[in-house]
Every structure is written in structure tokens, then in C-alpha cells.
Amino acid sequence: MAKHERKHKHNEQKHKFSFKKFIAFILYIIFFIAITSPFYVLYGPFQNVKKTLVGMVWGSRHRYLVEMVLSKDKIQSLVGNTKSTDTKADEDIDKINVQHKNDTEIIKYEISDKKFDGYLLEIKDPTRIKIAYTKYSDRGQKTSEMAKERNAVAAVNGGSFVDKNYAGVGSTPGGFVISNGQVIYKDCDEDTPSNVIAFTKEGKLIVGDHSINELKAHNVTEAVCFLAPTLIIDGKKQIDDPQCDGANPRTAVGQKADGTVLLLVTDGRKSLVKLGASLYDLQRILYDHGAINAGRLDGGYSSTMYYEGEVINSPNEWDGERTVPTALYVEPEKQ
Numbered sequence: 310m311a312k313h314e315r316k317h318k319h320n321e322q323k324h325k326f327s328f329k330k331f332i333a334f335i336l337y338i339i340f341f342i343a344i345t346s347p348f349y350v351l352y353g354p355f356q357n358v359k360k361t362l363v364g365m366v367w368g369s370r371h372r373y374l375v376e377m378v379l380s381k382d383k384i385q386s387l388v389g390n391t392k393s394t395d396t397k398a399d400e401d402i403d404k405i406n407v408q409h410k411n412d413t414e415i416i417k418y419e420i421s422d423k424k425f426d427g428y429l430l431e432i433k434d435p436t437r438i439k440i441a442y443t444k445y446s447d448r449g450q451k452t453s454e455m456a457k458e459r460n461a462v463a464a465v466n467g468g469s470f471v472d473k474n475y476a477g478v479g480s481t482p483g484g485f486v487i488s489n490g491q492v493i494y495k496d497c498d499e500d501t502p503s504n505v506i507a508f509t510k511e512g513k514l515i516v517g518d519h520s521i522n523e524l525k526a527h528n529v530t531e532a533v534c535f536l537a538p539t540l541i542i543d544g545k546k547q548i549d550d551p552q553c554d555g556a557n558p559r560t561a562v563g564q565k566a567d568g569t570v571l572l573l574v575t576d577g578r579k580s581l582v583k584l585g586a587s588l589y590d591l592q593r594i595l596y597d598h599g600a601i602n603a604g605r606l607d608g609g610y611s612s613t614m615y616y617e618g619e620v621i622n623s624p625n626e627w628d629g630e631r632t633v634p635t636a637l638y639v640e641p642e643k644q
Contacts, residue, residue, distance in 0.1 A: 400542050400602055402527070405513045407568030409433035413642045415463060417616065420575065420594060424556060425586045427575030428614050428621055429598060430463055432639055435512030435568045440467065440488040440531045441636040449479025449632035452613040453620050460641045464615040465560050465572050466607055467635030468506065468533030471496075479611075479633040484534025485521055486635055492521060499525075504539065506562050506604050506637070507532035514564035516604035517542060533606070533635050540592040541603040548589050556584035558612035558625050561591045562637065563600030571600055572637070574614035576623045607633065 412433035420427040432438065441455040441464070449470065456464035469483035484503040485495035490510070497503065499521035507515040507524050508531040515527060516539045524532055539547050540561060556577060563571040573594060577585020586594075588605065595603045610631045614622045615638075624630050 400515065400517065402509070402513045402515060404543065404566060404601060405564060405568055406566060407435060407512050409568060410436060410512070411643065415616075415639070417621075418598075420573075422586070422590070423582070425558075425575045425577050425583055425590070426623075427559075427573065427586070427594075428616075429594065430572040430614070430616065430639075431598070432463070432570040432572065433568075435508065435514070435564065435570045436510075437462075437640045438508050438512070438531060438570055439638055439640050440486060440533060441638050442482075442486055442488055442493055443479070443632075443634045445480070447478075447480055449634045451630040451632055452636045453615045453630060455636045456615045456638050457618075459638055461615070461638035462617065462641060463572065464613075464636050464638035465562075465574055466611045466613045466631075466633045467637055469535045469607055470634045479631060482533070482634040485532070486534075487521070487524065487529060487532035490530040495521065503534040504537045504604070505532050505534050506606060512568055512570075514562065514570065514602050516540075516602050531637075533637070535604070535606050538588065539604045540588065541596060541600050544601040546592055546596060548592050551587060551589045553588040556587055557608050558610070559586045559588075559591050559608040560606040560612045560614075561595060561603060562606060563595035563598070563603030565599040566601050569599075571595055571598055571603070572614070574612050574622050576612070576625070578625050579623065606637070 414433045416431040418429040418431070420429055439459075441459060441461075443450045443455070444458075452464050452466045455461075468486070470479045471481040471483055482494050483496070484505075485497065486493050487507070492499075502518040502520045502523070504517065505515065505519050505524065507519065507527075507529045509515065510528045510530045515524065515529060518537070538553075541547060541563065558577040559573070559575045561573045563573070565571070573591060575586040575591070577583060591605060592603065610625050611633050612622065613620060613624045613630050620630065
């Protein structure tokens with residue numbers, strides 16, 4: 310009997326739970342998943358997950374991480390799948406009939422989707438849209454700062470910028486910038502096309518690939534550059550891939566046939582559910598609100614909307630807003 314009891318106690322000691330071993334096992338699993346998951350996603354069979362992940366990173370300041378593991382052709386196939394790559398297609402701006410000059414009305418819409426939240430502003434008078442440029446030579450400014458300095462009613466972040474050393478300070482624009490009819494910055498000659506968001510003196514939006522000289526011929530007074538693809542041209546949607554460019558915070562501009570300008574900002578990267586909008590999502594929202602021409606601006610950490618004295622969306626930058634070189638703003642009412 311005593312021998313049996315000793316054997317039983319020995320078995321209990323042998324199978325006694327070890328908290329340290331349990332923690333070590335959990336840490337091993339976490340480490341294993343952290344190391345293998347990116348490779349499984351990038352090289353595994355889950356195409357939609359792959360597009361979402363690559364698009365999110367590609368739309369951030371850390372796109373170099375994608376370039377380290379994927380070829381340019383593979384990246385393009387994942388983030389650049391559009392129905393039309395011809396962003397040089399000329400839109401017919403005569404289809405825009407500006408009907409609300411001197412109309413001060415601005416309508417705000419809240420956008421709620423299972424993947425993102427956002428805001429859309431309708432500005433009736435398109436001639437109130439102007440381009441702001443950072444006052445600093447070595448860094449950008451927050452969208453809200455540029456807006457307040459100009460007594461703007463509303464503003465969104467602007468075009469692309471050159472991110473030297475991935476610092477994200479927004480000091481140098483990409484392409485060119487036109488403000489109040491003057492070319493205030495350019496890193497290319499005036500015959501080289503760039504993808505643009507531009508407004509003529511009459512308030513008509515021009516999108517797609519255009520050179521400075523082409524825009525001058527159309528009497529453009531405000532313009533910034535960003536990346537293709539264009540979202541809508543002459544009422545025709547340009548993107549048919551729902552995952553195009555992944556899920557990210559976004560900023561975009563559109564225009565209705567009556568000249569009304571649509572400013573759209575969507576948030577993202579807030580949770581595993583609210584990751585953000587794809588370019589297809591932007592296209593859908595703007596099209597549903599009547600846009601016949603539309604293009605995108607800088608997104609990700611830059612996406613910011615300012616309205617009536619405050620930032621109304623939730624920018625993803627750690628301190629609230631990223632500094633950027635340019636912004637689109639709505640000038641105050643004309644007295």
C-alpha cells in the first residue's frame with residue numbers, strides 16, 4: 310500500500326503544471342507566427358489578404374518594406390490593378406456647367422462603412438477652392454495650420470511629397486504646384502505630364518495626366534500632383550477591382566456637373582475591422598454623390614479634413630496631424 314502511494318505521488322510530481330514552461334511555449338508560438346505570417350500572406354494562396362496587406366503598407370511611409378520582398382511587377386499587380394491605365398484620356402470639361410458661383414453653402418455628410426468612417430463636404434462654389442503651400446523651407450505644415458492662416462472654412466491635405474529618408478516631414482512637393490495662377494514649385498519641365506488635381510479660373514476640375522503647359526492652356530489657377538489611377542473621368546468609373554491599392558486612410562476630390570466640388574476624407578488603421586478604404590470605395594462614394602470627374606490626393610498618415618475651425622476626422626499620425634507641403638482649402642466668403 311505504501312509503495313502504491315509513493316508511486317502515485319511520483320506521478321503527480323511528474324505531471325505538475327509548469328507556469329514558466331507555459332509562458333515559454335506561448336512566447337515561442339508568438340515568435341513563430343510573427344516570423345512566418347508575412348511570408349505566408351505574401352507567398353500563400355490568399356490573394357485578397359495579400360492585396361489588403363501590401364496595399365496598406367504601400368500606402369504608408371514604409372513602402373520600402375514591400376520593395377524589399379516583392380518585385381516591381383508583383384507590387385504593380387497587387388496595388389495597381391485598374392480597368393484603365395490610360396490616365397492621359399482627356400476629359401470634356403465643357404460638360405461642367407458651373408451654376409453656383411457666389412453660393413456660400415457647404416453641406417457635410419458623415420460616411421459610415423463596415424471598413425471605414427469618413428466625411429464628405431459639398432462646396433457649391435468651385436471658385437472658392439485654392440491651394441495652400443507650406444511657409445517653411447525645411448518642413449511642411451499641418452493642414453489645419455495652413456487653413457487657419459488663410460481663414461479657410463474647410464481644407465483637406467494636398468498632393469504628393471518627396472519623403473527623404475522616410476522622415477515624413479512633408480517639406481518638398483512631388484511634381485509641381487500651381488497657386489493663384491503661378492507655378493510656385495516644380496521638379497520637372499513644363500512639358501512633362503503628371504497626374505493632377507487642378508482647377509481652372511472658372512472652377513472646373515481637371516484630373517488625369519497633364520503637363521504644366523497643358524494646364525496653362527486651360528487657364529488653370531490651382532493644381533497639385535499625386536499618383537494614378539484617376540477615379541472618374543467624364544462620368545465613367547476607372548477602377549473595377551474592389552481591393553485596388555488596399556485599405557488605407559484616403560483623401561479625394563470630385564466635381565458634379567453643376568460645378569459642386571466634393572471633398573472626401575476617410576479614416577483607417579484604427580482597428581482590425583476599420584482598416585480603411587480602397588480606391589474602389591472612394592470611387593463608389595464620389596460617384597454615388599454625383600461626381601463626373603474625380604481623383605485622389607495623398608492618403609495614409611496625411612489624410613486630414615478641417616472644417617469650421619477644427620479637424621473633424623481622426624488622422625492616423627501619432628501626434629494628430631502629419632505635416633504636408635500642400636493643402637486644398639475653401640476660402641472665406643467674399644465680402
